[in-house]
Amino acid sequence: MSRTQLSIPVGLLVENVLTSGESKEVIIECLQRRDYSRLLPLVKESAMDFDERLQTAADIGDDWEKAIRQGYEFKFLHINGLKRLLDFRFDRKVDRDYVQDELSLKHIQLTAEEIELLQTLIGRQWIVQAEEGRTDSELSSCIPVHIQLKFP
Numbered sequence: 001m002s003r004t005q006l007s008i009p010v011g012l013l014v015e016n017v018l019t020s021g022e023s024k025e026v027i028i029e030c031l032q033r034r035d036y037s038r039l040l041p042l043v044k045e046s047a048m049d050f051d052e053r054l055q056t057a058a059d060i061g062d063d064w065e066k067a068i069r070q071g072y073e074f075k076f077l078h079i080n081g082l083k084r085l086l087d088f089r090f091d092r093k094v095d096r097d098y099v100q101d102e103l104s105l106k107h108i109q110l111t112a113e114e115i116e117l118l119q120t121l122i123g124r125q126w127i128v129q130a131e132e133g134r135t136d137s138e139l140s141s142c143i144p145v146h147i148q149l150k151f152p
Helices: 008-018 024-033 050-060 064-070 079-090 112-122
Strands: 004-006 072-074 099-101 104-111 126-130 142-149
Touching (some): 008 024, 008 050, 008 072, 008 079, 024 064, 064 072, 079 104, 079 112, 104 112, 112 126, 112 142
Antiparallel strands (some): 099 104, 104 142, 126 142
């Protein structure tokens, strides 16, 4: 079974609403009703235009509901979208938690589970790999990784 594929705007909508901490079913119900009052105070980016992104999903056939329930992958993801994904999903920010070197991101501390999840989300286009020779992670469970384009 192939994973649901989402465009950048719809994928980032999914990531943003997941930051609310609400259950998947509550999130889906709020989005279906287009009543965001329960979610907006809780999401990381409350200024995001949910209506516009849901309309984009409808226009291009992105199944955001299935993506929330079963997971997804990005069809395509540019470097700024990747940085927003890292912020939404893992609370990692550029210049605080990692560095950007042109079209790659370095020294991102992630757990093995986070690395696996990230690979499922962005693996069509990006390579996530452990950095060699780096053992200075603050938490022994975290692994420093480097993310780069598969086809630069």
